[in-house]
Amino acid sequence: MSARILALAALAAALAAGCAKDTTRYGDARGVETVTNTFGSTDLQMMAESMARSMQQAPVIISANLPIVTVQEVKNKTSEYIDTRAITDSIRSELQKGGKVRFAVDQAGMQQQTEELKRQQSELYAKDSAAEMGRMVGAQYRLEGNIVSIVKEVKNVKDVYYKLNLQLWNVRNGLLEWSDEKEIRKTTTRG
Amino acid sequence: MKMKWLVTAAALAALAGCATKKGFEQPGFAFGCPIGDARVSSMDDLVKAKTVVEGRRSTVVANEMRCTKAGDLIKVDTNLNNDSKSVKRMAYKFRWIDQQGMRAWEEESWKPVLLYDNSNLVISGISPTNKAVDFRLILRSDE
Numbered sequence: 166m167s168a169r170i171l172a173l174a175a176l177a178a179a180l181a182a183g184c185a186k187d188t189t190r191y192g193d194a195r196g197v198e199t200v201t202n203t204f205g206s207t208d209l210q211m212m213a214e215s216m217a218r219s220m221q222q223a224p225v226i227i228s229a230n231l232p233i234v235t236v237q238e239v240k241n242k243t244s245e246y247i248d249t250r251a252i253t254d255s256i257r258s259e260l261q262k263g264g265k266v267r268f269a270v271d272q273a274g275m276q277q278q279t280e281e282l283k284r285q286q287s288e289l290y291a292k293d294s295a296a297e298m299g300r301m302v303g304a305q306y307r308l309e310g311n312i313v314s315i316v317k318e319v320k321n322v323k324d325v326y327y328k329l330n331l332q333l334w335n336v337r338n339g340l341l342e343w344s345d346e347k348e349i350r351k352t353t354t355r356g
Numbered sequence: 357m358k359m360k361w362l363v364t365a366a367a368l369a370a371l372a373g374c375a376t377k378k379g380f381e382q383p384g385f386a387f388g389c390p391i392g393d394a395r396v397s398s399m400d401d402l403v404k405a406k407t408v409v410e411g412r413r414s415t416v417v418a419n420e421m422r423c424t425k426a427g428d429l430i431k432v433d434t435n436l437n438n439d440s441k442s443v444k445r446m447a448y449k450f451r452w453i454d455q456q457g458m459r460a461w462e463e464e465s466w467k468p469v470l471l472y473d474n475s476n477l478v479i480s481g482i483s484p485t486n487k488a489v490d491f492r493l494i495l496r497s498d499e
Contacts, residue, residue, distance in 0.1 A: 264485065
């Protein structure tokens with residue numbers, strides 16, 4: 166008898182699951198996202214926008230004629246996985262569009278750059294149009310930083326605090342030319 | 357001699373009176389903010405001209421706005437006032453406009469902010485490009 170009831174219950178559950186309808190809709194990519202309190206799209210966008218706008222006001226950027234910057238790693242010192250490359254890519258895009266900074270190839274893109282140079286030096290390419298060796302331009306400034314988080318959790322409350330710190334270093338003399346921080350706090354309450 | 361002092365004091369008072377009204381503005385600007393041909397004679401007029409409230413109405417209002425130049429970029433400071441006894445959550449973004457009245461930049465992301473009860477919060481914005489010559493502050497309740 167109980168086996169029969171169990172079988173019926175299992176069948177009912179399977180039917181209910183089958184009937185549950187998934188709905189997919191497009192959303193606002195720039196809307197406020199609060200699905201969970203882990204690092205999200207709104208955090209990424211706010212950090213990138215705030216940092217890029219702040220850097221554009223730095224005296225070294227205003228006074229220099231299109232300074233050349235290379236982007237180094239933003240170290241993830243949080244307890245969760247964050248693609249920090251996405252943060253620096255967004256900052257780079259915003260600055261590039263703003264037209265105040267030029268970017269030199271960074272460490273991550275160096276291998277592809279040298280491979281392409283070598284490829285163009287091969288016999289397959291016309292010598293007069295091929296990119297020459299020894300013409301790459303070095304960066305005057307390097308952009309680096311780190312992101313940290315402090316997570317506090319009690320029974321029904323989880324509080325997450327993120328802080329992104331970016332620094333712009335002068336490659337020639339080692340001086341720190343600009344630095345700024347962006348802080349974000351998110352709190353989730355259950356129930 | 358006493359008369360000379362009185363005249364000087366009167367001149368200073370007159371100057372101060374002029375300065376508190378709108379400052380020494382360039383034509384087409386009010387409180388440092390670009391206004392084009394719009395008639396702006398007070399802070400309220402400026403805030404009304406530059407602020408757009410979307411979505412649900414809230415007790416949070418922009419009540420002061422000032423602009424300045426950061427290099428060739430526009431920097432905007434806006435005071436938001438929460439005149440209620442509860443904490444309010446808002447989101448804001450700036451819309452940057454070019455010389456032709458078109459968007460000078462893609463739509464910014466919404467930035468959530470929290471305002472404590474009966475309090476003020478200053479939000480700042482900087483234009484992303486020198487092509488931006490005007491702006492609108494978009495406010496939205498995030499409750």
